[in-house]
Amino acid sequence: MQLRGTGVGSGIAVGTVVRMADPLPEPPDRRSEADPETELERARASLAATAADLTARGSAAGGAAKDVLEAQALMAADPSLATEVETRVRAGSTAERAVFDAFVGYRDMLAGMGGYLAERAPDLDDVSQRVRAHLAGVPAPGVPAPGHPFVLVAGDLSPADTAALDLDQVLAVVTAEGGPTSHTAILAREKSIVAVVGAAGAVDLADGDLVVVDAGADAVIASPDGEELADAERRIAARAARAAAPVEPGRLSDGTPVPLLANLGSADGAAEAVRLGAEGVGLFRTEFVFLDADVAPTVDEQRAEYARLLEAFPGRKVVVRVLDAGADKPLSFVNDDDEPNPALGLRGIRALRAAEQVLRDQLTALARAASETDAELQVMAPMVATVEETRYFVALARELGIGVAGVMVETPAAALIADRVLAVADFASIGTNDLTQYTMAADRLLGSVAALQDPWHPAVLRLIGEVGEAGAEAGRPVGICGEAAADPLLALVLVGLGATSLSMSPSALGDVRASLREFDRADVAGLAREALAAEGAAEARAAVRAAVEAMRADRGPGSLNQAR
Incomplete structure (x- = not known):
């Protein structure tokens, strides 16, 4: 099966x-026999203990887990939830039932909002479980x-x-x-x-x-x-052998270089990325510097963080995406308007233009950090849709001392006029997550349309090919920095469509490196044609997989990589 x-x-x-x-069962809906103040104190103590436990777990875990667990701790400590619990306890509920009902109410509200907030609704269920387990004096389900x-x-x-x-x-x-x-x-x-x-x-x-x-x-x-x-055992052994092999630069079998870069969200992951063979950074997300702040961080505060990253990649390319605020990352000092559809609203470069001083300070901090290190700094603007936006960003970067400025291609508009965009920008980097979202009209943060959020779809691949062709004609690099680059099979197609570098989670570097070394330029161009000729994402994936297996069969048993 x-x-x-x-x-x-x-x-x-x-x-x-x-x-x-199995999770804890729903508590019985009955009136408490205890004094409301006693029940309320129990509830408050368990909420506080759960928040403290999640915070401690986050500190121990570090990385993305730290951010996620701290967000859950904030849920447990949310004053609005505490008020809901108190209201129910004073109306006669037990602490267990009051916590259950309060969290269910908030969970249903988030689930009804869709998008990113709906994806966070299950986190409330987990916090509720942990609070009720503490109330019952039993271990939380784990x-x-x-x-x-x-x-x-x-x-x-x-x-x-x-x-x-x-x-x-x-x-x-x-x-x-x-x-x-x-x-x-x-x-x-x-x-x-x-x-x-x-x-x-x-x-x-x-x-x-x-x-x-x-x-x-x-x-x-x-x-x-x-x-x-x-x-399965053969493929596990092959992956282990690749992981143990000396790390070499990314390239095709005919020697065509395809630099393999890392996607990073903070400088904390830089050392591990280097260990795994990252040849630089293709996407450094700078939001972590801003998200916990009520006001924009100063130039010096930003400079210190950026320098910490750049110092880890001496002599190597580091592509930094300037602040991508809006949509699921709202910031009051950039854009605090209540938009009915923020994914189509004031986000990315649009939001930064409306708060230009934030952008000026960030570019100034990046230029100063670059002057203190030996890394090759490049900057790029998110959510660009027009040539005019491109011209604005490139000119501002130049004015503030940054020599290489490009754009992210995340909208179909930018892909369709990539020739004109790349006449202004120094490079393009394709964000396949958002490009797929906007091409397929499917919210990438909504599980109910996850099947449509597939970069293998020929419509998405055709747009990527437009950018690749424009880059080749203009002599401009075209990178891929969405998670599509982490798929060893799709990576072949992306290079065949004109991508000159691939950036991904560091853990994917080894598999993609091995996949590329098995095929030459003619091979990957042929695989790209197979994918573009398909009717849908599943068909494109199947066609390319069949073509890869046929190539391996023709070449005999010497091909060790399994790009599946």
């Missing part, structure tokens, strides 16, 4: 299933510890559980719920965990079942036969 879901990364694992314990390596199967994983996974024991994660932007997927990608999320049939897997979790194929194989097991 094969279950379909959304793979995170391209890894593969074999192991026996251990299911996550990851089992059977004493042997296992494949964890759950309805979904909370951020706290994902962050605390023991990677020596958990071979892979399979969830019945969740999409590509769920916290399970985000943290699994950061921790290099083999995972398939949104596999609805996972609810039918039982403890002890043997499974193959194939993230690269978006599949879970239950009760695999001997041939399927042998294929």
